[in-house]
Amino acid sequence: MTDLYKNVEQYVFDSFRRAGRVPEILHALRTLYWLEKLRPDPDEALRIASISHDIERAFRQKDVKEIVKKPGGLTNKEYFEKHEGRGTKIIGDYLEKQSAKKELVNRVKMLVSRHERGGNEDQNLLKDADSIGFFEVYVAGKATAEMVSYIGENETKKKIDFMYNRITSNEVKKIVKKWYNSAIADLSLS
Numbered sequence: 001m002t003d004l005y006k007n008v009e010q011y012v013f014d015s016f017r018r019a020g021r022v023p024e025i026l027h028a029l030r031t032l033y034w035l036e037k038l039r040p041d042p043d044e045a046l047r048i049a050s051i052s053h054d055i056e057r058a059f060r061q062k063d064v065k066e067i068v069k070k071p072g073g074l075t076n077k078e079y080f081e082k083h084e085g086r087g088t089k090i091i092g093d094y095l096e097k098q099s100a101k102k103e104l105v106n107r108v109k110m111l112v113s114r115h116e117r118g119g120n121e122d123q124n125l126l127k128d129a130d131s132i133g134f135f136e137v138y139v140a141g142k143a144t145a146e147m148v149s150y151i152g153e154n155e156t157k158k159k160i161d162f163m164y165n166r167i168t169s170n171e172v173k174k175i176v177k178k179w180y181n182s183a184i185a186d187l188s189l190s
């Protein structure tokens, strides 16, 4: 593990802690865990992007909080552009302050900038690892109830469907299928 990675991890954890978003720390760790399962021995940029991809949530501004509350808010283009775009800027600025190599900074930014929607092979890899980390921490961890109380049943179902349907790898779909099915079953019972 490089010193740069360790610094990023500390920065991400401190930022989430300060924002009172402790489950995001677990989600970041599980995203990295799954990424390493899907691609053993990933490069440093993939590891840094995995741990920091949701950093925007530690610095969420009012406009994004408002978008999230609108119908379809968590799955629309406006949300993805702001969530991915601001996260990219935050982690890019942090890495520059750490005097990271330009090539690494650009690669991390490229990865975080499409972690929700995917794109090239590595962006898809991060997106898929993020989906497993989402199901494992927020869905199987029963945080669905919290999501329902915040955005309602319909929007929660939309988000869960999106996080499942966006997965590129069939292997990853198989891993999350049981969590997806039970979450959908729970939602239709309530």
Ligand SMILES: [Fe+2]
Pocket: 027, 031, 053, 054, 130, 133, 134
């Ligand atoms: Fe995530």
